[in-house]
Amino acid sequence: MSYLQLSLYSETLRLETNVQVILAADPAASPCLLLLHGASDNDTIWARWTSIERYANRYGISVVMPGAHLSAFADMRRGPAYETFLMRELPEFLHRHLGLPTARELNLIAGLSMGGYGALRLGLRHPERFSAIGCFSSGNLLVATGFIPGTSDPYGWISLVMGEDINNPALAGNPDFDLFEILAALHADAPLPRVYMACGRDDFLLNCSRMTAERLAAHPALPFYYEESHGAHDWNFWDRYVKHFLDWYTDTEKTLTETTTD
Incomplete structure (x- = not known):
């Protein structure tokens, strides 16, 4: 297993961009996780604040x-x-x-906070x-x-991404x-x-997570699994639950709609 720090010019982005890669010993035959950061973070954050490299080695991804x-x-x-x-x-x-794989069955995507939204959005838009x-x-x-009056957009990313003010009701249903x-x-x-979600009971996005989980669980053809536990919007929770996600990913029996709490 290797750890690579890449810097490349993207024709799509029209700028230099950075990508961190944990490379399995046999990349073509190993699952590949696209792991997305949160709003205040960058490409290095998962490697610095969790044991993701150790988990990757354990699961061979x-x-x-x-x-x-x-x-x-x-x-x-x-x-x-x-x-x-x-x-x-x-x-x-x-x-x-x-030599990373392109086959659907070997590719998975996950993320936290803004990256969790991004993972759901990209995964559902590109099944x-x-x-x-x-x-x-x-x-x-x-x-x-x-999207009610007075709601703030502390990072300003809603208007940048979606082109509308956060309080514009037209955003819902876009x-x-x-x-x-x-x-x-x-x-x-x-x-x-298959979709996995987890949220801590002290997380300020808990209601959002629960509401989203209810809608995903109601889809008749979407394999879904939800976990809720003690924890907040922090790296203690995310380090634990990225490992839970990889445990779940390798457990082929957890394919039906389930909800667990502890």
Whole structure:
């Protein structure tokens, strides 16, 4: 297993961007996790604040950790096209140079907070690319605030990504960004990814997570698993639950809709 720090010029983004890669011994035959950071973080954060390299070694997987600033990993209305970069340019680059797999059954995506929303959004918008999705401390962020008067956008990323003020009610129901609209558009007869969600009971996004979990669990064709436990919006929780996610991913029996608490 190797740890690589990549810097590459992206034609899609039109800028230099950084990607951290934990490379399995046999990358072509090993699962590959695209692991997304939160709003205040960058490409190095997962490696610095969790034991993800140790978990990758234990489960025999590669892990790709891109930096995407405050983009929500979407094609921003007022910024770079990160979704296009992550779904097209980066996988092609990593397959060509590092031999990472392109097959759906070997690719999974996960993230925390903004990255959890990004993982759900990308995984549900591109079910042909991923066999599993992990979301920690997040959900449909368009319902986290409710878009009611007085709601703040502390990082300013909602307006940059979606092109609208956070209090604009038109954002709810937007088919590009509202996870519930994306979920409703899924074709039940097509292969859908397994979805895992986890949130701490002291997390300020708990209600958002629960609301999102209810909608995902109600989908008739989506394998779904939800965990709730003690914990807050912090790295103690995310370090524990990225490992739980990988445990779940390798447990083929946890494929039905389930909810667990402890």
